[in-house]
Amino acid sequence: MKYPPEPFKIKVVERIERTTDEERRKIIREAGYNVFNIAADKIYIDLLTDSGTSAMSDNQWAGMMHGDESYAGSRNYYHFESAIKDIYGFDHVIPTHQGRVAENLLFSTICNDESVIPNNTHFDTTRANVEYNGALALDLVVDEGRDPSIIAPFKGNMDIKKLQNTLDKYGADRIPLCMITITNNSGGGQPVSMQNLRETKELLQQYDIPLYLDACRFAENAYFIKEREDGYADKSIKEIAQEMFSYADGATMSAKKDGLVNMGGFITMNDGDLAEQITNRLILIEGFPTYGGMAGRDLEAIARGLQEVLNEDYLAYRISQVRSLGEMMDEAGVPYLKPTGGHALYLNAKSFLPHIPQSQFPGQVITCALYTSAGIRAVEIGSLMFAHEDPETGETVYPDLELVRLAIPRRVYTNMQMQYVAESIIEIYKRREELRGLKIVKEAPVLRHFTARLTPVES
Ligand code: F0G
Helix, strand or coil: CCCCCCCCCCCCCCCCCCCCHHHHHHHHHCCCCCCHCCHHCCCCEEECCCCCCCCCHHHHHHHHHHCCCCCCCCCCCCCHHHHHHHCCCCCCCEEECCHHHHHHHHHHHHCCCEEEEEEEECCCCHHHHHCCCCEEEEECCCHHHHHHCCCCCCCCCCCCCHHHHHHHHHHHHCCCCEEEEEEEEHHEEHHHHHCHHHHHHHHHHHCCCCCEEEEECCHHHHHHHHHHHCCCCCHHHHHHHHHHHHHEEEEECCCCCCCCCCCCCCEEEEEEEHHHHHHHHHHHHHCCCCCCCCHHHHHHHHHHHHHHHHHHHHHHHHHHHHHHHHHHHHCCCEEECCCCCCCCEEEHHHHHHHCCCHHHCCCHHHHHHHHHHHCECCCCEEEHHHCCCCCCCCCCECCCCCEEEEEECCCCCCHHHHHHHHHHHHHHHHHHHHHHCCEEECCCCCHHCCCCCEEECCC
C-alpha cells in the first residue's frame, strides 16, 4: 500500500445526510451563491476549515470527565501548562479561548502606530490584529512561496534578505517582534525549514528582536522537516518540535488545529514582564489566568491533544491523506497549488477556469459547483475575499492568486470520502467549459466574503 491507512478505529459515528441535486440547486440559489450561508446539515463533506473541526480521541473525551471547574488553580490548568512547557519550552503559559485572542493580547500590548511586524505570511486574523493596533504587517515569504506551480520542499520560508532589508529600512526600534507562521496557512499550508528558523533567529538576535511562532500547525511542520530536511529523519517529532521552538522566544497558538480540539488556544513566552502585562489584560477580557476563557475540561482535552498530535503514525496518515488528494488531481491534470501542504488542497481557479475573468469570481464558481454537484463545502480564497478598490485610482485591484481551499479536518473523513471529493472535483473539471461567472448583488463594506450574495451572470 502506497500510503498508510487510518491509524484509528471508529467508536462513535455522526450521521450525515445526503441531499438531492435538485435540493442543492435550490439551497445554493437561496444562499446567494455563498456557501457560508448554507446550514451545515445540508453539507455532505465539510472542508470549509480544519480549525475546530477535529475528532477528539477516546482518551481526550475521558479527560473531559476529569475536568475540574474550579475558578482558580484547576488541576487541568497544570496538566495543560506542563504539556505545553514540555513541547514548547517557554517559561510562561497563558490560556485563551482561541488563537486570535492570543494575537490580540500580544499585539495590543506591544504595538504602537510606528510598529512594523514582519511574518512569512500573516494569517487574516494576525494581520487584522496587527493593523487594528496601528502597526504595519509585512509578508516576507520567499518568492517561490508565491508561485503555485513551483515544487519546493519549504515554500513557507522567511526570505532572510527581505527581512534584512526591512530591518535596514525601518530600524530595529520599530520592530517589537518578528513572527513566522508554521505551517504557512495563507501561502498554502507550506512548511518552514529548521535551517530557516535558525537563520531568522541568528539575524534577529543581532538586533535583539524576539521571534514568535504562530504555531497552530506546528506538528505538521515538524513532520515535513523530518521527511524533507537533512539530519532529521531519525529524530522524533517531539524532538524536532522542541528544536523549532528553541529558536523562538514565544508562540501564539490556536489549539483548534494541532491541539486536536474544538475550541482553545494560548500564548506562551519567556519574557516575564510581557507575560505579566498580558495576564493583566487577560483578566479583563478572557478570565482568570488558570482558565483564560476555557472550561477545565477543555484544558484537559488540549493537554492530551498536544501529546497525541506528536504521534508519527497519526502524522504520516494525516499528511498522506492530503497528499493523495493532490496526486488524484495530478492524474486528471487538475491545477492546484503545489506541492500539497499540511492541511489542505488549494485548487488554482485561474488555470481551472481560464474563460472566467477575476471580476466574475472563478474561485467562487468552483466552490458553488462543488456544492451543487457533490454537497462538498470548500472556501474561495480569491477575488471575493480580497479584491478591493484602490483608494487613489478607484480601480479594482485583484489578488495574484485565485484559489479554492479544501481544508481537511483531522481524523474526521475516511480515505474513501476523500476519493469521493477527488472524483467530484475531476467531474467538474471535465465539464469546466460549461461553468459561468458570478456577480455580486449585495455586499458588506468589510469582510464581504462572509455575507455577500451573488447571482450567475447572463451568458
Ligand atoms: N493563525 C493561523 C495560521 C490560523 O490558520 C488561524 C485560524 C489563526 C491564527 C486564528 O486562530 O481561529 O483559533 O482564532 N485559521 C482558521 C482557518 C480560521 O480556517 O484557517 P483562531
